[in-house]
Amino acid sequence: MQLRLPVxxxxxxxxxxxxxxxxxxxxxxxxxxxxxxxxxxLQACKQSTPVVDFFCAHCSSIFQLKSQSKPIGMRILDAAYQTMVEAIRANRVPNLWALQYDPSGWRVQNVLLIPSYAFSLSCIEQRKPLQRTARRAGWVGCNIVISSIPADARIPVVTEGKAANPSEVRRAYRRLVGLTRLDAEARGWTLDVLHAIRRLGKDLFSLQDVYALEEQLAALHPQNRHIRPKIRQQLQRLRDMGLVEFLGGGRYRVR
Ligand SMILES: [Zn+2]
Structure with a gap:
């Protein structure tokens, strides 16, 4: 991978x-x-659409590129809020490449890949409507909140000017690809429980550890009143995806 931009x-x-x-x-x-x-x-889309910039001619995956010179922080400004919500519900969100370049040397410094299946309503934040003086007054945009996406789904492609091996990137991408089979709500639950488990920061954890996060999870899914059964269902799903091992007696291991 050549990291110098074609200046x-x-x-x-x-x-x-x-x-x-x-x-x-x-x-x-x-x-x-x-x-x-x-x-x-990847092929560049000839007719530029609001969110899709590239596609794969072999498997039809779609991609969006977001470039900036400042470091990739915890939020990325994205499209209109309602457009994004509808795209998530309809499983139409592209994979996202978040790129940071160094404007003095015109080099690519960091690239993060967020797979399409990692987007759920939990990681989308509604912005304030644009002020009346703005050209697009009243327009409501959204942020992608990177910190609300499990680390498994923030795949480093270039880190501090060093490119990762494509085989590692593809392996990381395929680990959670089972999520593409779920609808937006189910996928959101699985991602949120995975994220909660990762943030425990333990290899071994108990059902009580996850139940302790019940309130946080309830806040992300206000319409759902049966949080504990949902948690147990996600643990089974994560086990089926090979991410969590059941040790018996309400104890689990992160894989
Ligand atoms: Zn492909």
């Missing part, structure tokens, strides 16, 4: 945002690969 292409552009867009999109088309199959390249 010679940008000379004709005066606007910094146009320049960044051209450079990072050209870079992505030349260097990013499909994490879902063995395709070495």
């Amino acid at each position: 010679h292409l940008a000379e004709a552009y005066k606007s910094p945002s146009q320049r960044t867009r051209l450079l990072t999109e050209t870079w992505a088309a030349e260097n990013l690969y499909c994490p879902s199959c063995d395709a070495d390249h």
Whole structure:
């Protein structure tokens, strides 16, 4: 993977945002690969749509690229809130590449891949409507809250100027791919319980450890009053996906 942006292409552009867009999109088309199959390249969408920038010609996976020069923090500004909610409910969210470049050396510094199946309503935050003075007054955007996504689904592709091996990226992508078979609500539950277990920071944990997070989980799913049965159901699902091992007697191991 070549990490230098093709800066010679940008000379004709005066606007910094146009320049960044051209450079990072050209870079992505030349260097990013499909994490879902063995395709070495992605195709740029000719007709630019609001959220899809690239697709895989082999497996039809779709991708969005978000580029910025400041470090990838805990929130990424995304599309309109309602558009995103509808896309999540309909399983139409693309995989997201979050890219950070160094504007002084025009190099790609960090790339994080968030698989499409990792998006649930729990990681979407509604922003305040734009003020009346704004060009798009009243428009309501959303943030993707990276910290609400389990670490398993934040896949490092480039870290501090060093590219990961594509086989590792693909392995990480496939680990949770079973989530694609679930509808948005079920997937959200599984992701939230996985995230809760990861944050316990223990290899071995008990059902009581997870029950202790009941309130947090209830806050994410206010319409659901049967939190404990839901927790147990997610543990079974995570076991079936090979992420949690049942040791018996309400004890579990993270794999
Ligand atoms: Zn593919």
